[in-house]
Amino acid sequence: MPQAQNAPAMPGVFNGPPKGKYASGQNSMASPLCMATFLDGKPCMKAKAHKNVPYCDSCFKTGDPSLAVVPHPRFGESVT
Numbered sequence: 729m730p731q732a733q734n735a736p737a738m739p740g741v742f743n744g745p746p747k748g749k750y751a752s753g754q755n756s757m758a759s760p761l762c763m764a765t766f767l768d769g770k771p772c773m774k775a776k777a778h779k780n781v782p783y784c785d786s787c788f789k790t791g792d793p794s795l796a797v798v799p800h801p802r803f804g805e806s807v808t
């Protein structure tokens with residue numbers, strides 16, 4: 729007997745975080761919004777600037793505000 733298509737999810741089955749956002753509130757890769765976060769942890773809510781780049785125009789140019797390139801004691805530079 730074929731399984732019903734589009735059956736509702738079983739109760740108690742984990743379906744992951746709401747689509748478009750991670751549990752932290754950061755916009756996900758699947759979201760149409762920028763996935764950068766500010767230093768206070770708030771997500772950047774601008775639309776993505778390019779189809780395959782998960783950042784808005786300003787975060788694409790200046791980098792995710794919550795990330796920084798720092799010197800690494802042994803490996804040159806590191807993203808933190």
Ligand SMILES: [Zn+2]
Pocket residue numbers: 762763764772773774783784785786787788
């Ligand atoms: Zn952004």
